[in-house]
Amino acid sequence: MKDKDIAALINAETKRQAEGLEMIPSENHTSADVLKALGSRLTDKYSEGYPGMRYYGGCENVDAVENLARDRAKKLFGVSHANVQPYSGSPANQAVYFALVDPGDTVMGMHLYFGGHMTHGLKVNFSGTIYRSVQYHTGKDGYLDYTEMAKMVKAEKPKLIFVGATAYPRIFDWARLREIADLSKAWLIADISHIAGLVVAGAHPSPVGHAHVITTTTHKTLRGPRGAMILCDGNASTPLKAVERKPENLPTLIDRAIIPGLQGGPHNHQTAAIAVALREASQPGFKRYGQQIVKNAKKLAEELLKRDYKLVTGGTDNHLLLIDLSNKKVIGADAEKALGRAGVTVNKNTVPFDPRPPFSPSGIRMGTPALTTRGMKEKEMVQIADWIDQAVKNHQNAKILRQLSNEVKEFCRQFPLPSDK
Ligand SMILES: Cc1ncc(COP(=O)(O)O)c(C=O)c1O
Structure with a gap:
C-alpha cells in the first residue's frame, strides 16, 4: 500500500488483535x-x-x-x-x-x-x-x-x-x-x-x-x-x-x-x-463452531463463578456473560481499562437495575465468538478466567498488568487470526 500512514495503522490494528484476546461479544475475526x-x-x-x-x-x-x-x-x-x-x-x-x-x-x-x-x-x-x-x-x-x-x-x-x-x-x-x-x-x-x-x-x-x-x-x-x-x-x-x-x-x-x-x-x-x-x-464446521462458542461461554461462566464473580442470571445460554462487579470493589470502566492493559478487550456495561449512571456502569460484558474462531476451547477458558480475575484484582497494579499482558501475548501465538493461518 502506498499510503504509509494508513498501512502502519492497519498493521498496528492487526497486531493488536493478534496479540490480545478479543472478548467484545459483538466482534469476530473474518476469514481471508x-x-x-x-x-x-x-x-x-x-x-x-x-x-x-x-x-x-x-x-x-x-x-x-x-x-x-x-x-x-x-x-x-x-x-x-x-x-x-x-x-x-x-x-x-x-x-x-x-x-x-x-x-x-x-x-x-x-x-x-x-x-x-x-x-x-x-x-x-x-x-x-x-x-x-x-x-x-x-x-x-x-x-x-x-x-x-x-x-x-x-x-x-x-x-x-x-x-x-x-x-x-x-x-x-x-x-x-x-x-x-x-x-x-x-x-x-x-x-x-x-x-x-x-x-x-x-x-x-x-x-x-x-x-x-x-x-x-x-x-x-x-x-x-x-x-x-x-x-x-x-x-x-x-x-x-x-x-x-x-x-x-x-x-x-x-x-x-x-x-x-x-x-x-x-x-x-x-x-x-x-x-x-x-x-x-453453511459448511458442517460452522455448526461445530457455533456450538463451541456456547460451550466456551458456559465454561468461562463456570470458572468465573468459582472465583466469586456475580453473573447476571447466574450464567449464560449463549455467547456472552454480563458481570456485575459490585462485589469486587471496581467499577466497569476501571475493569475495562485494567483488562485492556492486560491484553483482554471487553466493554463496560450496565447491569439490570444498575445503581450507577449508564456512562459509568457497574458491570462488564464479554463473549467468546472471536476466541472460538481462533480455535480456543474449554481448556483455554480456564486460563482466561484466571487472567481476568488477576487483572480485576490488580486493576491498580501496572506491573502485574504488564506481566499479564506478556503472558497473554505469548499464549496468543498458538492461536493465529484466520487470515494469518
Ligand atoms: C441487537 C443489535 N441490533 C442492531 C445492532 C446495530 O448494528 P450496527 O452497529 O451494525 O448498526 C446491534 C449492534 O451492536 C445489535 O447488537
Missing part, C-alpha cells in the same frame, strides 16, 4: 476470503435497485453476486425472502419501522440498560423520537419478564415489538413472544444480530415461523463483514408497487423501505463478502 471480497473492485460499482431492476448499466456481475447472497441467506435461515442491502444493523432496523409503522405509532422494545439496542426504542434514538416508544425490562433476576411484557402489551397496544439484545445472556422463547405480540396484533421483529451464528448452528432456537420479520447484522457470530440482512416470508417482492401492510406483502414492504425508502446504491463489495460468509456458515 471475506476480506478479499471486501477489498475487491466490486466497491467501485453503482447498482441502485435490485437484481434485474437496476437504475444503472453494467450490473450483470453485481446482480449475480446479490442473487447468490440472497439465495444463500434464504437457504441457511429457511425463509422465502432475504434483503441483503442494509448498510448495517441500525439501518436494517430503521427500514423495518419505515416499512411497517407510521410516525406516532406505539412501538415496543427492550430498554438499552437491560440489554436492548438503541434502535429498539431508546428515547434519544430515531426509534424513540419518531414513534411512541414503550420499553420493557428484565426482572430482578436478569431474565426477560414475559409476564410483565404481556401486561404491558395489553395496556399499551403496540403495533410493532422488537425482540433481541446486545447484552442478554439467555435464550429467547420465540413462540411465547409471538403469543405476546398477538395480544395487540403487533408485528414481531426478531433482531438476531448477536445470535445469528448460534441460530445457524442450532445453538439457539430460530425465530423463523414465529417472528414476522428477522433482522441481523452479518459481522457478529455469523462471522461475515460489517453489514446486515432482513429476512421474512411472503409473496415474491414487487418493489415498484405500493402494497398494503399485510404479512403476505412483507417482502415488498421491506424491499421498498430499503430503496427508495432509505438507501441509495448497495455496497456490492459488502454483499459479496456477506455471500462468502453465508457459504462458510
Whole structure:
C-alpha cells in the first residue's frame, strides 16, 4: 500500500488483535476470503435497485453476486425472502419501522440498560423520537419478564415489538413472544444480530415461523463483514408497487423501505463478502463452531463463578456473560481499562437495575465468538478466567498488568487470526 500512514495503522490494528484476546461479544475475526471480497473492485460499482431492476448499466456481475447472497441467506435461515442491502444493523432496523409503522405509532422494545439496542426504542434514538416508544425490562433476576411484557402489551397496544439484545445472556422463547405480540396484533421483529451464528448452528432456537420479520447484522457470530440482512416470508417482492401492510406483502414492504425508502446504491463489495460468509456458515464446521462458542461461554461462566464473580442470571445460554462487579470493589470502566492493559478487550456495561449512571456502569460484558474462531476451547477458558480475575484484582497494579499482558501475548501465538493461518 502506498499510503504509509494508513498501512502502519492497519498493521498496528492487526497486531493488536493478534496479540490480545478479543472478548467484545459483538466482534469476530473474518476469514481471508471475506476480506478479499471486501477489498475487491466490486466497491467501485453503482447498482441502485435490485437484481434485474437496476437504475444503472453494467450490473450483470453485481446482480449475480446479490442473487447468490440472497439465495444463500434464504437457504441457511429457511425463509422465502432475504434483503441483503442494509448498510448495517441500525439501518436494517430503521427500514423495518419505515416499512411497517407510521410516525406516532406505539412501538415496543427492550430498554438499552437491560440489554436492548438503541434502535429498539431508546428515547434519544430515531426509534424513540419518531414513534411512541414503550420499553420493557428484565426482572430482578436478569431474565426477560414475559409476564410483565404481556401486561404491558395489553395496556399499551403496540403495533410493532422488537425482540433481541446486545447484552442478554439467555435464550429467547420465540413462540411465547409471538403469543405476546398477538395480544395487540403487533408485528414481531426478531433482531438476531448477536445470535445469528448460534441460530445457524442450532445453538439457539430460530425465530423463523414465529417472528414476522428477522433482522441481523452479518459481522457478529455469523462471522461475515460489517453489514446486515432482513429476512421474512411472503409473496415474491414487487418493489415498484405500493402494497398494503399485510404479512403476505412483507417482502415488498421491506424491499421498498430499503430503496427508495432509505438507501441509495448497495455496497456490492459488502454483499459479496456477506455471500462468502453465508457459504462458510453453511459448511458442517460452522455448526461445530457455533456450538463451541456456547460451550466456551458456559465454561468461562463456570470458572468465573468459582472465583466469586456475580453473573447476571447466574450464567449464560449463549455467547456472552454480563458481570456485575459490585462485589469486587471496581467499577466497569476501571475493569475495562485494567483488562485492556492486560491484553483482554471487553466493554463496560450496565447491569439490570444498575445503581450507577449508564456512562459509568457497574458491570462488564464479554463473549467468546472471536476466541472460538481462533480455535480456543474449554481448556483455554480456564486460563482466561484466571487472567481476568488477576487483572480485576490488580486493576491498580501496572506491573502485574504488564506481566499479564506478556503472558497473554505469548499464549496468543498458538492461536493465529484466520487470515494469518
Ligand atoms: C441487537 C443489535 N441490533 C442492531 C445492532 C446495530 O448494528 P450496527 O452497529 O451494525 O448498526 C446491534 C449492534 O451492536 C445489535 O447488537
